[in-house]
Amino acid sequence: MRYFDIGGVEVSRLGFGCMRFPVIDDDNGKINKEESEKLLLDAIKRGLNYIDTAYPYHEETSEDFVGEFLQKHNLRDKVQLATKLPCWLVEKEEDFERLLNIQLEKLQTDHIDFYLLHSLDIKRFRKIMDLGVLDFCKKIKEKGIVKHIGFSFHDEYKAFEEIFNAYDWDFCQIQLNYLDIDYQAGMKGYELATKNNVPVIIMEPLKGGRLSNPPEEIKDMSKKFEPLSYSQVALKFPLSLPNVMTVLSGMNSFKQVEENCDMADKVDYNSLTDEEKEFYKVSRQVYKNREQIGCTACEYCMPCTVEINIPKVFSLWNKAFLYDEEEKSKSDYEKYLKDGVSPEECIECGKCEDICPQHLEIIKGLKDAHEFLK
Structure with missing residues (x-):
């Protein structure tokens, strides 16, 4: 496993996204704890040390499970733990501390290594700005409750620029894969962060798993990269970017853990060949010509008011x-x-x-x- 140094802390180039664990009876709120524990232990054994969860994941049960897992296996001090402030639940200044305390209790810890303002768009950011979120960020970092402060982003580039410039962030998290280079913050956001020496975390590197099973035209083109799987070909894109601290993957099988950890071990920065760059360029056009709607199956929209899936x-x-x-x-x-x-x-x-x-x-x-x- 390769690692990224952020202020003397070594972070694995692959992070475990805790939003797609195996579940029981297709119920997203019922994590299959036995299988999920095995997956996490396998990933950690392979060198992964960045565990990423959040308040709403698995219908608000992910943080509880991660906290139980880390205590059960005495791993809290051996991993970098990340979770996120559910900004959409903040209505008054006191909510910042109230929600953080709930998360600390669920995670069974007295500190969080990487804490993010979750799922920011410009409207949500301006609302919590007015409520004093930046003073809150400064306070919890000074107290050592949180080691690194960042944000995860879902809006247009102009909004990313405003949020990025509003605070001295330790890191930021954006959606980026070889298909979505011009989507939301995109490569422009990555380049802005790089220019300012702010490490970037990548989410949706496989676009909700869709890049793992591409159209036939892309499968044919991918043959030149064998024995790499389609997922590995996709992962190579963000892993090759030099300012990427870690690439998050919501893994739910041992095969995914093995393949992804293998890529995080092998792929070096700035390692893409001209042939690979051309492959990504052509693949983008193939997908854009076919896609009907850009859903990543993140399930933030669930549960629906009338229970439409x-x-x-x-x-x-x-x-x-x-x-x-x-x-x-x-x-x-x-x-x-x-x-x-x-x-x-x-x-x-x-x-x-x-x-x-x-x-x-x-x-x-x-x-x-x-x-x-x-």
Whole structure:
């Protein structure tokens, strides 16, 4: 495993994202603790030391599980623990400390190594700015409750620039993969952080797993990189960027842990060949020509007010075009409607669109997806 030095702290180039653990009975709020423990232990054995969780993950059970895991295996002092302030729950100044204390209790620790303002867009940032979030950040860092302060970002580049310049951040977290170089903060955001010597954490390196199963045109092009898997080819892109502290992956199988740790061990900075750069460029065009909606299945929109499985519907819609699976997607959609809630039941409350990190037009998307898949 290769490591990144941030202020004398060694952070593994691969981080374990704790939002996609194996679950029981397809219930995202019921983490399969036995299997998830094994995955985390395997990753740590391979040199991974960055554990990333957050307040809402797995329907607010991820922090509890991570805290239990670290205590059970006496690993708290052997890992770099990251979690995030749920900024959308902050209504008054006192909420900052209240929420942090809840998280410390759930994680069974007296300090957090990397603490992020979670899922910032400009509207949310300005609201918490008015409530004194930067004074709060300074205070908890001075007290040693938090070692490093950063933010995770989901908005346009202009908003990233404003947030980035508002504080002396220790690091920042952005969505970046070989497909999304011009999306949200994108490469411009990465370059701004690099210019100012602020380390970057990458999320969605596989775009919610979709880059692990690309369209046939991309699979054919990927053969030149064998024996690398499609996931490894995708991971090589962010791992090669010299100012990337760690690349987060929500791993839920031993194969994913093995493949991803292997890449984090082998890939050096600035290591892309001209052939690989051309591959990423051509692949971007293939995807852009096929994608229907940019859902990453992060499940921030869940639970839906009327219990529509929004990520499921969008996944089936996209798969029909991305992977040439129209008939299979329609068949799977028919099965979904037997037990699940149809998009026709949407009451257009807008709750999902307010919290969506990708700022998708979910209401319209549900109508279009249903019209195609029904």
